[in-house]
Amino acid sequence: DRLPALLCAMPKAELHMHIEGSLEPELIFALAQRNGVAIPYASVDELRQAYAFTNLQSFLDIYYAGASVLLKEQDFYDMAWAYLERAAADNVVRTEMFFDPQTHTARGVDVKVVIDGLHRACVDAEATLGVSAALILCFLRHLSEEDAFETLEQALPHRDKFIGVGLDSSEVGHPPEKFAKVFGRCRELGLHLVAHAGEEGPPAYVWSALDVLKVERVDHGVQSARDPALMARLAQDRIPLTVCPLSNLKLCVFPDLKAHNLGTLLDAGLVATVNSDDPAYFGGYMNENFLQTFAATGLTAQHAWQLAANSFEGSFIDDAAKAGYV
Ligand code: ADE
Ligand code: ZN
Numbered sequence: 350d351r352l353p354a355l356l357c358a359m360p361k362a363e364l365h366m367h368i369e370g371s372l373e374p375e376l377i378f379a380l381a382q383r384n385g386v387a388i389p390y391a392s393v394d395e396l397r398q399a400y401a402f403t404n405l406q407s408f409l410d411i412y413y414a415g416a417s418v419l420l421k422e423q424d425f426y427d428m429a430w431a432y433l434e435r436a437a438a439d440n441v442v443r444t445e446m447f448f449d450p451q452t453h454t455a456r457g458v459d460v461k462v463v464i465d466g467l468h469r470a471c472v473d474a475e476a477t478l479g480v481s482a483a484l485i486l487c488f489l490r491h492l493s494e495e496d497a498f499e500t501l502e503q504a505l506p507h508r509d510k511f512i513g514v515g516l517d518s519s520e521v522g523h524p525p526e527k528f529a530k531v532f533g534r535c536r537e538l539g540l541h542l543v544a545h546a547g548e549e550g551p552p553a554y555v556w557s558a559l560d561v562l563k564v565e566r567v568d569h570g571v572q573s574a575r576d577p578a579l580m581a582r583l584a585q586d587r588i589p590l591t592v593c594p595l596s597n598l599k600l601c602v603f604p605d606l607k608a609h610n611l612g613t614l615l616d617a618g619l620v621a622t623v624n625s626d627d628p629a630y631f632g633g634y635m636n637e638n639f640l641q642t643f644a645a646t647g648l649t650a651q652h653a654w655q656l657a658a659n660s661f662e663g664s665f666i667d668d669a670a671k672a673g674y675v
Contacts (some may be wrong), residue, residue, distance in 0.1 A: 352649075353644075356643060362622075363443070363625065364591045367626065369415070369449055371429075376428065405520065405549050422465050425470075441480060442479070444482050445482075446467070450503070483511070484512065514542060515542075516528055525546060541665050545568040548570075548597075548600075566590070567589070571609075589621070591624050593631075595625070595641065620659045623638050623642065
């Protein structure tokens with residue numbers, strides 16, 4: 350069977366990963382020691398054993414605790430560089446990385462420190478790994494829209510170092526409409542727009558991400574399959590869904606990978622893609638997501654080709670570069 354080799358070897362773009370979610374337990378411990386930050390786990394093994402999640406919130410609590418060891422520009426660089434090396438090994442040739450500035454500014458870390466460290470890793474990745482890397486700033490939806498506006502203000506002096514904005518964190522109870530004004534402002538600024546919707550939340554959140562926030566891609570979006578009219582809209586407008594199978598498995602969105610609806614989304618003609626979300630927490634980077642999903646669901650080489658093509662179509666690289674990949 351040559352399918353696993355194809356999945357690993359094919360060039361691909363990653364459109365949905367949180368750089369703070371690439372922080373491996375070993376690096377959390379190393380940075381905690383380097384920065385003199387106390388963490389409530391005695392060892393790397395003990396920390397890894399805490400990675401047993403029942404839903405999105407149970408993960409987010411540990412994910413934000415892990416990010417507390419990041420203080421210096423070099424910390425953000427080291428985290429991003431470790432991910433970019435893993436991405437290159439999986440034949441990811443383009444990655445659009447989310448970062449959560451509010452997780453850091455709330456601890457007194459300047460947004461410039463965050464962006465400069467991440468951006469320097471992106472520049473080095475292009476030069477030495479051959480990976481094209483860009484940053485997308487995410488607003489935390491459990492915080493207020495006013496907080497999001499303040500974060501945007503702080504980040505705008507670094508406008509040249511990120512290509513767009515997204516919306517992440519606790520979904521249910523924090524619908525896209527809550528951020529209508531700040532997304533409107535970002536749209537005026539010419540930023541690319543994406544949002545998490547339909548991970549745990551209802552199809553109505555995907556509708557409002559599209560119609561109120563006017564996003565270009567929907568992150569996750571797997572709950573859209575419950576709404577035929579929404580499926581038709583996503584197919585018609587070729588709105589990419591950045592699906593994250595191992596994340597959905599670990600956060601109990603699906604009971605097992607065999608039950609995942611990626612095949613349904615693809616066969617309905619949607620621009621679905623495969624992504625790692627928070628690879629250090631969910632047990633796999635890009636190729637592991639492809640390998641496990643294909644093994645469980647019986648997707649074919651034709652689906653693999655479609656997923657790779659979709660990843661470049663859905664990416665924010667310019668059209669000339671896109672033509673070179675697809
Ligand atoms: N932040 C990091 N990973 C996330 C996810 N899967 N959903 C929402 N917010 C996140
Ligand atoms: Zn995510």
